[in-house]
Amino acid sequence: MLTIWYGGTFDPVHNGHLAIARAAADAFGVPVTLAPAADPPHRGATGADAQERARMLDLATAGDRRLRVDRRELERAGPSWTVDTLRGLRAELGPGAPLALLMGADSFRSLPTWKDWRELPGLAHLIVAARHAGGDLDELPAELDEAVAGRWSTGPAGLLALPAGRVYALRQPLQPESATALRRAIAASEPGWRDGVAPAVAAWIDARGLYRDP
Numbered sequence: 001m002l003t004i005w006y007g008g009t010f011d012p013v014h015n016g017h018l019a020i021a022r023a024a025a026d027a028f029g030v031p032v033t034l035a036p037a038a039d040p041p042h043r044g045a046t047g048a049d050a051q052e053r054a055r056m057l058d059l060a061t062a063g064d065r066r067l068r069v070d071r072r073e074l075e076r077a078g079p080s081w082t083v084d085t086l087r088g089l090r091a092e093l094g095p096g097a098p099l100a101l102l103m104g105a106d107s108f109r110s111l112p113t114w115k116d117w118r119e120l121p122g123l124a125h126l127i128v129a130a131r132h133a134g135g136d137l138d139e140l141p142a143e144l145d146e147a148v149a150g151r152w153s154t155g156p157a158g159l160l161a162l163p164a165g166r167v168y169a170l171r172q173p174l175q176p177e178s179a180t181a182l183r184r185a186i187a188a189s190e191p192g193w194r195d196g197v198a199p200a201v202a203a204w205i206d207a208r209g210l211y212r213d214p
Contacts, residue, residue, distance in 0.1 A: 002028055002160055003093060004127065006102040007035045007073065007082060010053050012205065013060045014182055014196050016175035018067070020129040023172040024102050025066035028156050032102060034061065035070045037080035047183050047211050050074045059200035083116040086123040096163050100125040102170075105136035112143050121151060125159045126167045137169055186211040 006021055013034070021032040036053045048056070054071055061067035072088070073080045086101065093099055101124045108128045111117045120126065126148075130137045140148075153159055153166040177196040185193035186205065194202040205211065 002030050002098040002100060003089070004028060004030060004032045004100045004102050005035060005070075005085070005089060005124070006032050007037060007080070007085065008107075009179070010034065010036050010057055011047050011179050012053065012182060012197060012201060012210070013057050014175075014177040014179060014201075015198070016177040016196075018060060018198070019172070019175045020102065020104065020170070021067055022064070023129065024127055024170055027170060028100075028159070031066055031068050033068045033070045035073055035085070038074045038076065052208065052210060056201045056204055059204055060198040062200065081115045083114070083119055083123070086120065090123050090164075098125065098160055098163050099123070100127050100159055100168075102127045102129070104128070105130045108137070109140060109144065111147075112141055118147060121147070121165050121167070124164050125153075125162075126151075127159070127170050128167065129170045129172060131171070183211045187213045 004024055006017075006024070008017070010017060017034070021034060025032045034057055036050060036057055038050045051074070054069065054074060057069045061069055073085060076084075082101070086099070089099055101120065103126065105128055108126065111120070114120075128137065148167050151165060151167045153168045156168065159166050159168055182193055182196050184190075185196075197205070
């Protein structure tokens with residue numbers, strides 16, 4: 001069975017994150033694991049600490065059997081490098097088990113800035129959430145375009161037959177939510193921000209006073 005891993009800061013987890021995870025779960029017929037990063041090396045400090053972000057993921061995914069939450073990156077010392085997580089998963093699953101890393105198009109385009117990024121296709125497939133219509137996967141950075149040339153799969157079945165190495169564009173209407181925009185809206189007490197997150201997450205943010213200006 002294919003294992004799908006969806007890592008990120010989820011600061012906070014919003015409806016766009018959930019839409020991507022559910023679309024992947026439905027496309028491949030397997031659960032998707034969402035894993036909050038402890039110490040994201042590509043950005044500054046998070047707005048909420050790791051345990052708060054993980055708790056919001058618990059609330060957002062509760063009752064949906066398609067989605068799971070994994071806290072292993074919170075338990076590992078040092079930065080949350082994706083390549084280290086995939087190495088660990090590969091060691092657990094064995095060399096022949098299909099494993100896929102789920103990410104948005106923006107993250108995919110930024111892969112050349114990631115640690116040991118060229119190792120990723122050898123460890124896992126890449127599932128890239130992209131818009132049905134639009135150029136978010138057009139004109140990739142040259143080194144990324146070269147690295148994934150010949151790896152694109154036209155359907156989910158291509159990822160099930162191999163343990164790693166394929167790239168699949170998960171075409172689905174992306175949601176407008178942005179974690180950065182949500183944090184700003186919450187800090188400014190703008191109306192409507194609650195529409196971008198699950199009701200239980202909105203209640204948690206309110207109860208804990210998260211993302212408010214000091």
